[in-house]
Amino acid sequence: MQQNQLKQAQRDQRDAERAAAAAARDERAKYCASRRDEAERRTADVTRWVAILDGLLLEGIRRTARIDLQRFKRTFKPSAFDAGSLATPAQRPEWRQFEPAAPGMLSTIFGGRERHAAAVSRARRRFDDAMAFWEARERDRHQHLVQARAAFDARMAREQAECAEHNRQIDAEIEAFSERRRPSVERYCEQVLSRLLLPPDFPRRAEVAYNRDAEQVVVQLQLPGTDVVPTAKTFRYIQSGQNADTIVETKRPDSEIKRLYRDVIAQVTLLAIRDLFDADEHLREVAFNGHVDSINPATGRQEYPCLISLDVERAAFEELVLDRVRPADCLPYLRARVSEHPYALMPIEPILVFDLSKFAFIEGLDAVSTLDHRPDLMQMGHGEFEHLVRQVFEAMGMQGWTTTSSKDDGVDAVVKNPDPFVGGVTIIQAKHYKNVVGVNHIRELAGAMEEKKAGRGILVTTSWFTSGGRQKAYEHGRMQLVDGQNLIFLIKKYTGKDVVISVKRPKNAASIDQPDLPED
Incomplete structure (x- = not known):
């Protein structure tokens, strides 16, 4: 019996060990499958992102860029006054709630009438106190109700006035835009550029200068940085040992990275110009400067190099069939200046300096x-x-x-x-x-x-x-x-000219030091 029990125990242990080993193999298989899925998912994400980058222009030109300023107006909808608990008066006291019961015949014989009269007198005092308390509560309720109503009416009037003032400002902005006033046109164009149909992580910082006489805008737009292009092309799961594994990244060729980045900034440029012409029918010319925020690795200083610059008229731009062009080839056709090495952030001299266009x-x-x-x-x-x-x-x-x-x-x-x-x-x-x-x-x-x-x-x-x-x-x-x-x-x-200034200068008017102005 002892031998049989020992053998059974050994069999049970072997079964448990086999079950544990099978469970470990299953767990390992699940883990490896999850890691393979992760590698495939990361590859799919990169592929999908590259497809998004390739389709920026096509996706963007499918919708109108015009902004209907009338849609910014508000409609005042007054809400109903809710008095809450103030709308319900307290229960008015009634005499029957306080009136004592009339005495019986037998009670009347033994002095019940006098006792009843005294009880009625006490009840009357309680009733009068209750009425006085109720009336005070009602006066207080009515006072709070009037105050609440006045506060509500004041809030409604304030909201209505704010709505009217907001709509007045919108009307003034619409009128200023229709009259082609510079600040209004610049604000409108900056709004258009802020709504470029680009991925959420793309920068949209833009500045606009408007020349009314030429119906021209000069745009300085922040382009996406080089990190927008993924350096990895695929991901592959490798199991290098029983308990060792890794996900290996396959690098994207440098030539493809540079091509992708050049194409991305070209698409953003064309989309921005297209949206400006589409949103404002009066514009005849757009001068565009595309810059990138960067840090110079040699100096550590923040820089803003210009990578793309062009000046294009509406007639020339509208001849383009944007859903068929190759963006990187389209810019040279428009006589744009494009950095020879945009991925290296090699700057160019803008065709039209944005700062000077403000004057x-x-x-x-x-x-x-x-x-x-x-x-x-x-x-x-x-x-x-x-x-x-x-x-x-x-x-x-x-x-x-x-x-x-x-x-x-x-x-x-x-x-x-x-x-x-x-x-x-x-x-x-x-x-x-x-x-x-x-x-x-x-x-x-x-x-x-x-x-x-x-x-x-x-x-x-x-x-x-x-x-x-x-x-x-x-x-x-x-x-x-x-x-x-x-x-x-x-x-x-x-x-080299000797001049004088016939100004009577006080003796206590000390001159500042000779100016140390910048020289070339």
């Missing part, structure tokens, strides 16, 4: 040549003085333009350092004044810099600055002041 310029006047005959700057006209200031900066090696007096938006001239690394747009205000220039003018320049998104601002005057104005400019950090004495110094240094 209205006039033909330059040679104001320096008149200084031989009229060396006193105060004898110049205001416009002639603005041209002189622009020429001084051009003499430093910069590119300069003078803005129109009616559309300068607080900007008299614009200069640009052509150096691609340290250059940028600087706006200039020229104050042909006899009196002191104060803090308000500094704030005006700061506001113009913000509106025009200029990197720097310079305020030039024939007079002098208050100490508060100099402090305000110093606190701003991107602003420089040039007073009359330093202007004389700059004109002498860069144009």
Whole structure:
């Protein structure tokens, strides 16, 4: 019996070991199957994403880009007043709830009448107290009900007024857009670009400058970065041992990665231009600059290189059959400038600089040549003085333009350092004044810099600055002041002309240091 029990125990143990081994094999098989499924799923995801990248343009042109501004209007729908518990009055007390029972015949004989009268008197007092309490509660309820109704009516009136004001602003925006006012057209076009039918992770940062006379917009759009193209092509599960495995990534060829990225940014460019023309029937021309946010690995600094730039008219663009073109081949046909190596983020020079498109310029006047005959700057006209200031900066090696007096938006001239690394747009205000220039003018320049998104601002005057104005400019950090004495110094240094300024300057008007302005 003991031997049989031992054998049975050994058989049971072997069966348990076989069952455990079978369970382990099943678990391992399930695990391997899940890992193979994961590899196949990751391959399918990459394949699907590449298909999405290849079809950006075709998918985007299937819908209209026009924005119906009327749809932004609101409809005021007043809600019904809900008084809640205030609508239900409390139960009014009734005498029968307090009235004592009448005494019987026998009780009347033994003094029940007097006791009943006393009970009635007590009941009457309780009833009167109850009525007084009820009336007080009702007055309080009515008061709260009136207050609640007044608050409700005020809220409805406020919501109705807000709705009316919102709709008034929409109507004003529609009218401004129909009249082709620059801020309204720019806002509308920026809205169009923000709605580009692109994957959610794609950037949509866009800035627009509108030229009403030419019915042209200049667009600066952020293109997707190089990480939008997957570097992996397929994934494969490899079981390298009993308890060792891995999912191996098959790299996508570099040539295919670069081709895909070039095609993606070309599709985004064509889709953006198509949507602008489709959304605004008045536009005759779109100048497009496509940039990428990046960090220079050599310097660690944030950069924004331009990879695509083109200027196309509606008539030429509408000749394209966008559902049949090859986007990367279409851009050269439109005479676009495209980076030779966009995947390496090699920048190009834009056809039309976005910053400068924000300004209205006039033909330059040679104001320096008149200084031989009229060396006193105060004898110049205001416009002639603005041209002189622009020429001084051009003499430093910069590119300069003078803005129109009616559309300068607080900007008299614009200069640009052509150096691609340290250059940028600087706006200039020229104050042909006899009196002191104060803090308000500094704030005006700061506001113009913000509106025009200029990197720097310079305020030039024939007079002098208050100490508060100099402090305000110093606190701003991107602003420089040039007073009359330093202007004389700059004109002498860069144009060789000796000038005077017939401004009576107070003795306590200390001059700022000689300006250390950027040179080429």
